[in-house]
Amino acid sequence: MSAPLTAGLPSLKATIEATGLRADKSLGQHFLTDPAILGRIAEAAGPLHDLTVLEVGPGPGGLTRALLxxxxxxxxxxxxxxxxxxALxxxxxxxxxxxxxxxxxxLALDHRRVVSGPCTIAANLPYNIGTELIVRWLRVPADIxxxxxxxxxxxxxRLQAQxxxxxxxxxxxxxxxASRVEGLFDLPPGAFQPPPKVHSRLMRLTPYPSPPIPARLHSLERITAAAxxxxxxxxxxxxxxAHPDSLALCTLADIDPTRRAETLDLQAFATLANALDQLTSQGPDQR
Structure with missing residues (x-):
């Protein structure tokens, strides 16, 4: 077996010390340096030999090394x-x-402009933009x-909640x-430099080729934002x-209008999204 590509480089900790890097909390940075944990994350990304991997916020390059x-x-x-x-x-x-x-x-970059063809996204996401990035990527899942x-x-x-x-x-x-959602493992604050105030969780989202419950994403976003x-x-x-005639919307979807959002499952939300399309005379495009 050939030596890892990064075998000839200084260790990650040595690189951090040599460059004087200190995590910037304003950027949501918390560096992960344990090679074993970084290797587990790269392994969770699946076979990578024929893929481009998009990484956001590589910091000093710990996960980058593991992916390579x-x-x-x-x-x-x-x-x-x-x-x-x-430092990279x-x-x-x-x-x-x-x-x-x-x-x-x-947040200002469309990943499709820098990655062509199928890709995997692997990242220790900055805490302050993680949720926004995940939702953005789910809007264009075809190449992910x-x-x-x-x-x-x-x-x-919240991603796994029922x-x-x-x-x-x-x-x-x-x-x-939009995807199959898995929680893989948790990490304590002490795994990071500097330690955050909260625990972290490695998530794997595998987008469906087409959602098993038909609906338009745009309409689903409108319904969930309102509800x-x-x-x-x-x-x-x-x-x-979402629609001024909410009672007509619920009637068309055959959903009790006295229910609350937290009681509805995916099918119910998709049904409401499809009812919204009917009321606003939008087409059947599922995206």
């Missing part, structure tokens, strides 16, 4: 912090064309084989409608934010 050593055909890393971009340069040189580091804000992302445990719980629980909300509905925007209100009140 796991055989990723190519890694495209988006990093906002210029200090980290500079030795890894770029060692990777022989397999690593591209782009300086910029992931899977998302393997480390997030706050609370976000992971109807009738306090964590159940818009994020759970959208994620579970959970006033989650303590009955549907006859909260759904007025």
């Amino acid at each position: 050593d796991a055989g990723a055909q190519r890694v495209v890393a988006i990093e906002r912090d210029p200090r980290c971009v500079a 340069q030795p890894l770029v040189d060692a990777a022989g064309g397999r690593l591209l580091v782009l300086a910029g804000d992931a 084989q899977r998302l393997v992302v480390l997030v706050q445990k609370e976000v992971g719980q 109807p009738g629980t306090s964590a159940y909300g818009r994020l759970a509905v959208l994620a579970q409608w 959970f925007g006033q989650r303590r209100k009955m549907l006859k009140t909260s759904l007025k934010a």
Whole structure:
């Protein structure tokens, strides 16, 4: 077996010390440096030999190293912090064309402009933008084989939540409608530098080729935004934010208008989204 690509490089901790990197809390940075944990994350991303991996917020490059050593055909890393971009340069040189580091804000970049064809997303997501990025990626799932992302445990719980629980909300509905959602393992604060105040959870989302419950994503987003925007209100009140005649909407969907959002399952939300399309005379396109 050949030596890992990164075998000749200084250790990750040595790189951090040599470059004087300190995590910037304003950017949501918490560096993960344990090679064993990083290897588990890369393994969870699945076979990578024929894929491009998109990584957001590589920091000093711990997960980047693990992805390259796991055989990723190519890694495209988006990093906002210029200090980290500079620290990654030795890894770029060692990777022989397999690593591209782009300086910029992931929220301002359409990944389809830098990654062509199927890709996997693997990232220790900055806490302050993780949820927004996940929802954005779920809107364009056709070219994404899977998302393997480390997030706050609370976000992971919201992604996995079931109807009738306090964590159940818009994020759970959208994620579970568009993908198979798995929570893989939790990490304590002490695994990171500096330690955050919360635990983290590694999540794997595998987008469906087409959602098993037909609906238009745009309409589903409107319905869930309205319903959970006033989650303590009955549907006859909260759904007025999606359509002025909320009672007609519920009647068409055959859903009791006195129910509340947290009691509805995926099928019920999809039915409401389809009813919204009928009331507003929109087409049947499922996206």
